[in-house]
Amino acid sequence: MLGKYLCQRRKTVNTKLYFPVGISDFKKIRENDYYYIDKSGLIKELLKRESAEVTLITRPRRFGKTMGMSMLAHFFDIRSDNRRLFDGLEITRDEALCGAWMNQYPVVFLTLKDIDGLTFEDAYERLAVQISNLYKEHAYLLESERMDSDDRTLFKELKSGSAGKIQVGQSLHTLIRLMRDYYQKPVILLLDEYDVPMAKASSNGYYDQMLDIMKEIMSTALKDNTALRFAVITGCLKIAKESIFTGTNNFVSDNITDSRFNEYFGFTQEEVDQILADANVSGKAEEVKRWYDGYHFGRFDVYCPWDVMNYMRDLQQNPEAAPASYWKNTSDNAVIRSFIEYAGSNITKKLETLLAGEYIIQRIDENLTYDYLHSSEDNLWSILYLTGYLTKVREGDLKVPVREDMAALTIPNAEIQEIFESTIIKWFDDSAKIWNRSALFDAVWAGNSEKVTQEMNVLLRKTISYHDYKEDFYHAFLAGIFTGAGYSVESNREHGEGRSDIVVYDTMNGRVAVFEAKLSRSVDRMEADCDTALEQITDRMYMKELEEDYDQIFGYGIAFFKKRCLLKKIEQK
Numbered sequence: 001m002l003g004k005y006l007c008q009r010r011k012t013v014n015t016k017l018y019f020p021v022g023i024s025d026f027k028k029i030r031e032n033d034y035y036y037i038d039k040s041g042l043i044k045e046l047l048k049r050e051s052a053e054v055t056l057i058t059r060p061r062r063f064g065k066t067m068g069m070s071m072l073a074h075f076f077d078i079r080s081d082n083r084r085l086f087d088g089l090e091i092t093r094d095e096a097l098c099g100a101w102m103n104q105y106p107v108v109f110l111t112l113k114d115i116d117g118l119t120f121e122d123a124y125e126r127l128a129v130q131i132s133n134l135y136k137e138h139a140y141l142l143e144s145e146r147m148d149s150d151d152r153t154l155f156k157e158l159k160s161g162s163a164g165k166i167q168v169g170q171s172l173h174t175l176i177r178l179m180r181d182y183y184q185k186p187v188i189l190l191l192d193e194y195d196v197p198m199a200k201a202s203s204n205g206y207y208d209q210m211l212d213i214m215k216e217i218m219s220t221a222l223k224d225n226t227a228l229r230f231a232v233i234t235g236c237l238k239i240a241k242e243s244i245f246t247g248t249n250n251f252v253s254d255n256i257t258d259s260r261f262n263e264y265f266g267f268t269q270e271e272v273d274q275i276l277a278d279a280n281v282s283g284k285a286e287e288v289k290r291w292y293d294g295y296h297f298g299r300f301d302v303y304c305p306w307d308v309m310n311y312m313r314d315l316q317q318n319p320e321a322a323p324a325s326y327w328k329n330t331s332d333n334a335v336i337r338s339f340i341e342y343a344g345s346n347i348t349k350k351l352e353t354l355l356a357g358e359y360i361i362q363r364i365d366e367n368l369t370y371d372y373l374h375s376s377e378d379n380l381w382s383i384l385y386l387t388g389y390l391t392k393v394r395e396g397d398l399k400v401p402v403r404e405d406m407a408a409l410t411i412p413n414a415e416i417q418e419i420f421e422s423t424i425i426k427w428f429d430d431s432a433k434i435w436n437r438s439a440l441f442d443a444v445w446a447g448n449s450e451k452v453t454q455e456m457n458v459l460l461r462k463t464i465s466y467h468d469y470k471e472d473f474y475h476a477f478l479a480g481i482f483t484g485a486g487y488s489v490e491s492n493r494e495h496g497e498g499r500s501d502i503v504v505y506d507t508m509n510g511r512v513a514v515f516e517a518k519l520s521r522s523v524d525r526m527e528a529d530c531d532t533a534l535e536q537i538t539d540r541m542y543m544k545e546l547e548e549d550y551d552q553i554f555g556y557g558i559a560f561f562k563k564r565c566l567l568k569k570i571e572q573k
Contacts, residue, residue, distance in 0.1 A: 017279055019313040024066040026074050030085045035278070035312075037271050037305075040091035042068055042264040043075055046232065047101065053250035054222050054231045058238045059297075060256070060388025062306035062327060063265045065234040066111060069192045072232060073109040075102055076188050105229055106179040108172065110134055111192035120206035123197060124213065128161050131171045135159035138175065146181045169216030177227045186229035189221060195235035195370070198244070202370035215244050237368055237386055255366055256297040256386065266295060266302030275308065281315050291323040294412030296392045304388070307415060325415045328422070336389060336423045339380050340464065347377060348464050355420060355466035359393045359410040361402060385409055389416055421466050425476055428463055433484045435459065441485065444513055445506065447554055449569040456481075460563045471519045474560045478502045478515055510551040514542050518559045526559040526566045533557030534570055543570070 020034040029036050046055065059065055074082045075091070081103055086092050115130065117123030135158045141147065142155060155178065157163040158171050167174075176187045194214075201210035222231055222245065238253050245251060254261050267275070272293075276282045292307040310326040340351070350360045362381045384390045385407070393408035402408050411417050440459070443451035459481065465473055475491060479502055482489045488505040502515040516537050518529040534557035537543065543553045555570035 016316060017312070019309045019316070021309050021313050024070055026067060026070040027082070027085060029067075035275075035309075037267060037275070038089050039064070039068060039264045040071065040075075040086060040089040042261060043072065043091050043101075044094060044097060045261060045264070046072070047097065052230065052252040053228065054233065054245070054252065056233045056235070056238060056245075056251070056253040057261055057265070058235050058253070058255045058386065059265045060304075060386070061236060062304060063302075063388070064305050065265060066113065066192050068264060069109065069111070069190050069232065069234060072188075073107050073190055076105045077107040077109075078103055078105055078183060078185070079107075105185055106183045106187045107190060108134070108138075108175055108179065108187055109190040109192070110172070112196050113193035115197040116200045118204050120201070120209040123200060123204075123206070123210060124165075127197065127213070128163075128168055131168055132159055132161040135171075135175065138179065141178050141182050144178070144182045147178060151178060165213065166216075169213055170220045172217055172221035173225060176221060176225060180227035187227055188229050189231035191231065191233045193235055194218070194233050195237050195239055198239060198370045199236070207370060211244070218244055237370075237383075238366055239368065239370065256295075257366065257392075258298050260298075262297040262300040262302065266297065266300070267305050267308055268300065268302060269293075272303050272308060275312060279312050279315065281312070281319070284311075284315065287323050291414045294391060294416075295388065296394055296412075301394075304415075323414070325418045325422075327415055328419050336384070336420060337427060339384065340424060340427050347380075351420075351424075351464050352466070354390070354409070354411050355417070355424075355464075357411075359408045361406050362409050363405060364407045364409075381409065388412075389419070424464050424466060425480070428477070429480045429483060431462070432459070432480045435462070437481060437485065440481070444504075444554065444556075445509075445511060445552070447569055449556065449567050452556070453565060453567045456558075456565050456567065457563075460560075460565060463563070465563065469519065469560070469562055471517065474517050474519065475501055478517060478558075511554070512546050512550045512552075513554040513556060514546075515556045515558060516542070518557070520559045520561040523561055523564065526561055526564070529559035530557045530566050530568045533559065534568055537570060 017035045018033060020029045020036070023029055023034065028034075057065065057068075074080070074085055083092075083098075083102065086098075086102070092098060110130065112127075112130070115123055115126050117126060135155060139159060142152060147155070151174075154163070154167060154174065158167060158174070163171070172189065172191075176189060179187045197210050197214055198207070201207045222228070238255055239245075256262070272288060273282075273285070276285055276288065288303070288308065288311065292303045292311070293301070295302045295304065304327065307326045311321070311323055314321040314324070339347070350362075353360055362385075363378045364385055365378055365382045366386065368379060368382060368386075381390075385392075389411075390409040391412040393410050398408055411420065437455070437459075440452060440455035443449075443455060460477070463477060479489050479491050482502075482504045486506075488507065490503045490505075492501065501517045504513045504515070506512065514537060516533040518533045520526045520529045534555065537555045537557060543555050546553050556567055557570075558565055558567040
């Protein structure tokens with residue numbers, strides 16, 4: 001099996017490996033001695049269904065879509081002889097296939113992953129530049145004797161970026177036609193991250209305008225195009241066919257519920273075991289699995305390749321490096337934030353179930369349009385699933401059978417768990433700033449423990465809990481209440497003979513409040529735990545060192561049980 005993965009010359013003990021973090025160009029990886037897991041079997045699998053005019057492959061971000069498309073481009077592109085790039089890879093074992101297909105067809109390869117903008121004008125300008133760059137790449141076509149003067153003028157306008165919207169909308173169709181005429185062969189179209197412009201447009205309020213231009217680009221390039229050999233398109237979501245692929249014939253889609261391509265987007269357990277062995281860090285297998293595994297796509301269980309490669313790179317630099325949330329740094333995770341803001345009591349309960357490591361049963365719609373993503377709870381759960389924030393539970397792990405039209409969803413791994421938790425913390429901090437907390441603050445500085453208890457219980461019911469109600473949840477809750485309200489807040493600051501949980505300073509008015517929190521095992525234990533907290537404040541003299549600087553010092557013991565709390569006070573002048 002070693003030949004499946006990598007050039008054997010790098011498989012020596014204590015040899016430093018170069019992991020291609022942030023590099024998606026197949027040629028660059030193969031020419032520059034980067035570590036590469038062989039995914040060339042994708043080519044053969046794709047060609048098994050050559051009759052499909054258009055193949056749409058949808059996977060979450062950072063699962064190797066652009067890398068796969070780059071590999072396809074270098075394999076098919078007639079302009080190059082790339083046999084050396086594929087030396088030793090699985091696909092070269094099929095000599096007949098390579099003879100018929102390797103570097104035998106003209107290829108148009110376009111990625112739309114950078115088409116973004118706060119306005120349609122900004123996004124369209126980026127699109128026009130991308131089209132211009134594509135035409136510059138194929139400027140050799142201007143030398144063709146088969147190109148007439150009208151086409152030559154149109155080509156130059158698209159190349160210079162001066163063409164109108166209609167011409168840009170038909171630009172792929174035009175380029176494919178001209179390449180067919182030049183090479184006298186039908187063209188292979190590879191369109192990467194096709195739905196990014198629609199996603200950005202939906203977020204920034206110009207969806208209909210972007211839909212018009214994208215529908216024109218897609219339909220003219222794909223529908224009844226005799227110059228097209230076939231097309232492969234990738235994205236995160238399968239946008240409803242009628243919205244953007246109108247009239248496209250022989251359309252085949254492959255998403256995370258299917259099994260055809262899943263081993264080629266993501267790392268299998270066997271591949272991760274090989275990576276760890278090659279990097280001499282097999283002892284990290286359990287951590288890698290807990291943090292980056294857990295995605296159940298079709299009949300395959302896969303790791304997120306972006307995370308694995310990042311962690312391997314960090315381990316090369318520091319053998320003691322701990323796993324980190326690399327996915328979090330690639331996006332603002334707005335989908336989770338918008339989901340939480342939508343949350344009613346039903347969604348809140350389901351989120352809490354997920355954060356506790358359990359699963360929920362939910363209907364999933366795999367055919368979405370970006371303008372209706374937030375129109376229903378089902379759509380929101382579908383987004384979280386299709387974008388990789390949730391995954392299907394394996395059938396063997398289900399407590400009861402699930403109906404065919406429903407799916408059992410769970411958080412896949414520790415990394416995504418952390419993303420959910422950090423997003424929820426940020427949401428609560430931001431939300432707490434706009435909630436009316438004046439009655440609570442007044443009660444704290446008046447020493448009215450009954451009123452503080454009442455107001456905190458109201459806020460607790462507004463939160464989404466996680467960590468199975470562990471103490472760090474409640475510490476974050478307490479700190480979040482006072483942060484951003486004009487107070488100075490310290491957490492776990494050393495006072496007296498120990499560390500108090502939360503200290504809130506109202507310096508302008510010369511007063512301070514010390515909070516010691518306890519987690520109760522039951523409702524019946526709350527009062528006793530509250531008393532224990534008060535005793536700790538007194539015994540360890542948390543308030544003592546504050547006497548010289550503040551006129552009023554309040555000490556509060558507080559006991560939490562799920563979404564309930566009980567608070568008592570000590571007052572010292």
